[in-house]
Amino acid sequence: MGVMKAVTTTFTNAAIISSITSTVFIILLGFYLRRRGTFGENFGKVLTKVVLTVAIPALAFNSFMQPMNGDAFKQGMGVLVWGIIIYILLIFVTPFLYQRYVKEQRDVLAILTTFGSTTFFGIPIVGAVYGAKGVMYSSIFNIGYRIFLYSYAYIKMSGLKMEAKNVKKMFLNPIVIATFLGLFMWLGQHLVPQVTVPVAVNGVQTTGVAAVAFYRIDQTALWLYKPLSYLANLASPLAWLSIGVTLGSISFKDAAADKTPWYYAFNKVIIVPLLNLVILYLLNVTGILSLSYVAVATIVVMMATPTAAVASAYAISFDREAVLSSNASFISTIAAVVMMPIWIAVMEVLNGLGVFH
Template sequence: MSIAKALEATFTNVSIISSITSTVFIILLGFYLRKRGTFGETFGKILSKVVLSVALPALAFNSFMQPISHETFTQGLNVLIWGILIYIILIFVTPFSYTKFPKDKQETLAILTTFGSTTFFGIPIVGAVFGAKGIMYSSIFNIGYRIFLYSYAYIKMSGLKMEASNIKKMFLNPIVIATFAGLILWMIQDFMPMVAVKQAVNGVIAPNAPTINVAFYRIDQTALWLFKPLQYLGNLASPLAWLSIGATLGSISMKDAASDKASWYYSFNKVILVPLLNLVLLFILTITHILPVSYVALATVIIMMATPTASVASAYAISFDRDAVLASNASLISTICAVVATPIWIALLEVLNQVGIFK
């Protein structure tokens, strides 16, 4: 397919366009309601807590309630490997982007560039565009992210050794628990006791649905009464996250942040260069068959890496007095840039899909 036809196919794809407009419009709605005063000063933080503690864990767990195949298992394993390798690469590469800055500011910007808001910003968008499979890949990809965020980033920003409290945060986070539980259940399902049930699609059993054999714990087929509440909670993740992002943007002084040139430079690196680096490296690894990834796996990684500053990384900078003002400005500017850049990345990825570069 030619590039022109691929572009036409992309921008006439109702699913892709509606996913992009949903993201942008709901973020703008949150921004408007915060500026108008409908949302209070702490409303964005309250929404984010609901998303992180309830909606995203439900979304992550439910994403693994699907059949396993050789293809999905291989892709999941490749995403896991890449999710660890890319953070090792970024830890060594990102400091070179800030050699003109003082050493302390260089370290802060490098950490902020390495760790984006993959959980809060990335997963809801991936889910909206690519559904359960994208959420599953994004949850697997985030395993490496959390390992390095709560270990390397903490040590680097605090100047201290790893604390037991951070190890606890790493493994007892509701999203991590849901991800590991879902991942393990997904991987071992073929070895578990099976039950015969009428096949359900999206939580609905049609009158003429075929009978299938599934693992007894596949609640999407065996316990719809439990799967549906989790599905409703998971469906809250995207709109609540986007409203929270908009409300947060509406509560910060854009004038002060916009005058910070370092934040704009950082934001370009974060939402353009980092995902571009991932795209190039994954393209090379795929065509050489060293670590091949499918289109959905690739797109998931790119969207996850084109995210603004991670709230945890920003909190480290503020807590340990590591250029707190810069971190706050960078968080705001990178969020605005990500809102603009993410639809462009989604469109570009869909063009690559139409052209057939990734299967």
């Protein structure tokens, strides 16, 4: 397929365009309602808590309720390995992007560039565009992210040794619990007792039958799977509303006055995902690590996200360039809203060209 035909196919794909417009329109709605005063000052924080403690854990867990074959296992493990390697690579590479800054600023900007809002910003978009398989890959990819976010980033920003409370925070986070529980259930589904059930597709019973693990609730317990699905479906719209509310609460003029947040945002939402895409392409053509289109697209979207809330909180809590971090978070969020549709379109074009399979 030629480049122009791939571009045309992408921008005439109703599913892709509607996913992009849904993201942008709902973010703009949140922004408008906050500016208008319909949503109060703390409304975004409330929405964020609902998303992080209820919706995304349900989304992550349900994403693993699907069959596992050799290719799915290979792809999942490939994403897991890359999710660890890329953060090690970014930890060493990102400081070089800020060599002209003093050490304090360089360290903070490097951390903020390495760790994006993959959970709150990335997963809802991945779910809307790439479905359950994309969410599953993003949840697996986030394992490495959380390991380094709660260890390396904490130590670097605080100047202290790793504390027990941070280890507890890492493993008792509802999203982490849901991810590991879902992952272990997905990996072990052929090792547990099987039951024969009528096959359900998207919750609708068909005439076929299949043997599945007894805990595949999408097939064996729709009464439990369905309410989790309703909660999971809240993740995208509530997250996007919250992003809009947050943007509507901050003065753009003040944040935009400094050039550094703009340079940071360029690195965060363009350079970092581009680096991932280039390396994954090279690994694919050399046969070292062959990931599918959905897996690569998921990773690119996850890496094109703005500042991670936790990383920004570290900067504020430990008084490490708190104002710069807040401005960088704001500007990178705007940049991510603009760039995300572009990255999704780029990945669709590459898919049309058969770059990844």
